[in-house]
Amino acid sequence: MKAIVxxxxxxxxxxxxxxxxxxxxxxxxxxxxxxxxxxDPGVWHLMTGRxxxxxxxxxxxxxxxxxxxxxxxxxxxxxxxARVTRLRPxxxxxxxxxxxxxxxxxxxxxxxxxxxxxxxxFEQAAVTPISGMTALxxxxxxxxxxxxxxxxxxxxxxxxxxxxxxxxxxxxxxxTGVCSTxxxxxxxxxxxxxxxxxxxxxIDGNGARYDVIIxxxxxxxxxxxxxxxxPRGTLVLVGGEHGGGRLLGGFDRQMLRAPLMSIFVSQRLxxxxxxxxxxxxxxxxxxxxxxxxTPVIDRAYPLADAADAIRHLAQGHAAGKxxxxx
Numbered sequence: 384m385k386a387i388v389x390x391x392x393x394x395x396x397x398x399x400x401x402x403x404x405x406x407x408x409x410x411x412x413x414x415x416x417x418x419x420x421x422x423d424p425g426v427w428h429l430m431t432g433r434x435x436x437x438x439x440x441x442x443x444x445x446x447x448x449x450x451x452x453x454x455x456x457x458x459x460x461x462x463x464x465a466r467v468t469r470l471r472p473x474x475x476x477x478x479x480x481x482x483x484x485x486x487x488x489x490x491x492x493x494x495x496x497x498x499x500x501x502x503x504x505f506e507q508a509a510v511t512p513i514s515g516m517t518a519l520x521x522x523x524x525x526x527x528x529x530x531x532x533x534x535x536x537x538x539x540x541x542x543x544x545x546x547x548x549x550x551x552x553x554x555x556x557x558x559t560g561v562c563s564t565x566x567x568x569x570x571x572x573x574x575x576x577x578x579x580x581x582x583x584x585x586i587d588g589n590g591a592r593y594d595v596i597i598x599x600x601x602x603x604x605x606x607x608x609x610x611x612x613x614p615r616g617t618l619v620l621v622g623g624e625h626g627g628g629r630l631l632g633g634f635d636r637q638m639l640r641a642p643l644m645s646i647f648v649s650q651r652l653x654x655x656x657x658x659x660x661x662x663x664x665x666x667x668x669x670x671x672x673x674x675x676x677t678p679v680i681d682r683a684y685p686l687a688d689a690a691d692a693i694r695h696l697a698q699g700h701a702a703g704k705x706x707x708x709x
Contacts, residue, residue, distance in 0.1 A: 386486030387689040387707075388450045392432030395690040395697075398452065406482045406490045410464040413491050415476060419509035419683075420484035421455030422692045422705040423542055424622055430693060451483020452689065453707065456491070457499055457508035467493045469661070475499040477508040479659045484509075485689050485707055497664035500671040507678040510542070510704035515667045515676070517621060517657040518546035518597070522554060525653040526595040526617045530555025533592060535611060538599035539575060540566035542704045543621055545679045547597050548573040553675035559593070561586055561600075566702050569679070587611040597621065609650055617651040679703025 384405045389397045408414045430452055457477040460470050470476060470493055478496035480489040499508045521543075522528045534551045538544040539560030551558045552574035560575035563582055570578045579586060586603070587610040594613055599621045608618050670676040681701040684692040689707050696705050 384487035385686065386451045386483065387453070387686065389430060389447055389452065390450065391446050392430070394431065395693050398430065398690040398693070400687050400689075403451075403486075405488045408462060408464050408490050410466040411493055412464045413460055413467055413470055413476070413493055413496060414462040415456060415458040415480070415489050415491055415496075416461045417456050417458040417484055417487060417489050417709045418505035419457050419709060420453040420707045421510040421513065421542075422453075422689075422696050422707060423455060423513050424696065425454060425513065426452055427693055427697055449481065449483055451486050451489075452693075453484035453486070453489075454479045454481075455509055455512045456480055456484035456489055457505040458489075458709075461488065463493075469493050470496060470498075475505075477512055478661070478664055479512050485686060485709075487686075487709055494661050495659050495664075497661045497668060500668045503671060503678065506680055506683055506706045506708060510680060510706050511546075511667060511671075511678050512659070512664060513657070514542035514704060515546045515550075515678070516659060516663045517543045517655065518550050519663055519666060520657050521597050521619045521621055521655050522547060522551055522595070525619045525655050526597070528554050528556055528595055532556050532594035533559070534595045534597065535559045535561065535586065535593040536575070536597045536599070537561040537586065537603070537608075538601075539570045539573070539578070540679075540702045541599055542701075543599045544597070545569075545573055545703050546676065547599070548575050549676045550670065551595075551597075553670055553673075556595070569702050573679070591616075595619070605652065609648070609652075612650050615649055615651075617653060620652075620654045681705050683708055 388401045460474040476496045477499045480491035482490040534556040536547045540562040558575045559577040560570035561579045562570050567578050594616050596618045681703045683706045686709050
């Protein structure tokens with residue numbers, strides 16, 4: 384099969400389209416014929432091996448342990464393992480995989496897949512799992528969002544942010560989105576009642592008024608974010624920026640500064656590492672089927688141009704998610 388493979392960490396130039404063996408499945412795994420694969424910041428981190436913290440999490444100290452890039456996927460079940468009971472060949476599914484989704488075939492655990500929403504294309508479904516689950520868990524689990532609360536989503540036009548705006552509105556919140564000038568109309572169309580153009584206004588310009596802030600942008604000081612929160616509001620930090628130091632990169636806010644500061648303040652400062660499981664994929668499918676959530680695709684690239692897709696992501700210009708078609 385054809386796949387996007389890398390032998391060493393580095394920029395997108397290390398990626399190559401190659402013919403490799405089709406992956407084999409274990410008893411609890413499913414073989415998926417990939418139709419589309421989402422591109423998220425995690426792909427960039429695993430490609431570059433930056434920050435070095437990524438390597439310490441078991442992805443390979445000197446070179447990638449899994450050579451094929453990509454984790455989000457949507458496709459058709461080709462075969463199932465002996466203990467797989469939830470899925471069968473021919474099912475259209477979406478979810479995450481460990482074998483690499485920038486490939487014609489991928490293996491995935493059955494508990495990280497769900498039936499694809501019927502009203503979505505494979506491309507739309509492929510950009511949903513990681514970003515959608517992250518937004519859902521940030522609002523529901525970290526923030527405990529309740530109807531009537533006021534939510535600010537920073538990076539509202541991005542992958543996680545575009546889902547967070549829609550999910551927060553579906554949960555009954557009043558949403559303010561933060562984005563650049565070019566993306567104001569998009570964020571408004573997603574359901575934000577108000578949009579702040581960060582090139583003209585600071586996020587704390589209206590004072591402490593937000594019950595929940597979801598920050599997906601990764602570079603604003605925690606002290607600035609706290610000024611926009613109510614005294615007992617919740618800040619949820621998601622991911623880190625591409626820059627920063629070699630060791631922690633942009634993740635030092637959520638791993639060090641926010642947890643330390645939370646000891647001394649009444650506001651709740653939370654960092655989020657999303658968990659991937661079928662139950663939340665099912666919840667996302669219900670939100671999508673109801674019409675409350677629609678994935679936003681910025682650009683689509685063929686498999687051979689996956690490196691360009693990652694470059695586009697790293698430039699930070701995407702509105703919604705980028706997808707690789709297989």
